[in-house]
Amino acid sequence: MKIDMLTLFPEMFSGPFDSSIIKRARDKGLLEINFVDIRDFAGNKHNTVDDTPYGGGAGMVLQAPPIMRALEHVRSQRGGLLARVVLMCPTGLPFNQNWARDLAREEHLVIICGHYEGIDERVRELAVTDELSIGDYVLTGGELPAMVVVDAVSRMIPGVLGEQASAEDDSFYQGLLEYPQYTRPRLYGDLPVPEILMSGHHEKIRRWRRRQALLKTLERRPDLLREEVLNSEDRDILLEIIEKIQSVI
Template sequence: MKIDILTLFPEMFAGPFDSSIIKRAREKGLLEINFTDIRDFSGNKHNTVDDTPYGGGAGMVMQAPPVMRALEHVRGLRGGALNRVVLMCPTGLPFDQNWARDLAREEHLVIICGHYEGFDERVRELAVTDELSIGDYVLTGGELPAMVVVDAVSRMIPGVLGESASAEEDSFYRGLLEYPQYTRPREYEGLIVPDILLSGHHENIRRWRRRQALLKTLERRPDLLREEILTDEDRDILREMAEVIRGILQLD
């Protein structure tokens, strides 16, 4: 996958993208990330890319021409159409695992990082295909959200993670939170690894993990328990849980 990031601060990406899994993916040629500084396309000697908003108001607005010229530059480098142009902004749709899977199917992504009080609306109208937000809060710019999107998307690219099944076991991948994980030592500070994980009985371990994932999701994110993701086994497990809860309430 090739990812082009349009930003005013390309230096912000050096640390996160030059270490760990993303660094190895880039070294293996599985992921190519390039940065385009929007200021290089300002068209004036001061390299300014913002101006006061028409109609008045606080703050500055990023101008359309520098952004559009930067996009044309990327289009020239890639030699074709820009099929997915993602704008990171607080008004975008909530980014989640479904978005990560969808974007990971693309061969090329362009991500635009905003600053100031936002973009001239004509950037959206002329070039943007998707607008995404990573949460209901406002940051100083779109660089950190872009890092989050790239990290989540890159994990979906075949070969990026050490094991092909690793991403599929993550929270949210299949709609549920991840089950509890343990490793050595078996006992620590009086807490002991559940015996079933040491039993060697793969089917019992699988069912225990599914049960724990359902329990954690029910406790922390019940909104994720949508009908379409539940299997017949899941419904049986939830019914068992309900019976246990009813029994406890009757005892009280």
């Protein structure tokens, strides 16, 4: 996958993208990330890319011409094609695991990091295919959200993780929170590893993990269960859990 990042602050990405899984993916040639400084396309000697909003109001707005020139530069570098142009902004759709899976299918992404009071609306009309937000809160700019998106998407690219099962077991991958995990030591203080995990009975372990995932999701994020397509086994397990809870109450 190739990702072109349009940003005012390319230096912000040097730490997160030069370490851990993303670094290994880049070193293997599975992920190519290119940083495009929007100021390089300002078209004026002061490299100014923002201006006051028409109609008045506080703050500054990113101008359309520098962003569009940056996009044209990327287009020329990528053989004249742009697959998906993603704008990180507070008004975007909520980013989730389904978005990560969807974007991971693309060969090329362009991510625009918004700033200030936003960008000129004409960029959206002319170039943006998707608008995404990582949450209902205010950040300084779109760089941190872009890092989150790239991290989540890169995990879905075949070969990036050591085992694809690692990604498939993550919380949200299949619509549920992840089941509890344990490793050595077998006993820590007064807390032992559940005996079933030591049994070697793969089917019982699988069912226990699924039950724990359903229980945790029911307790912490019941809204996910309304979105999850549950099979008959899941429904039976959920019914057992609910009946047990009701019996205690």
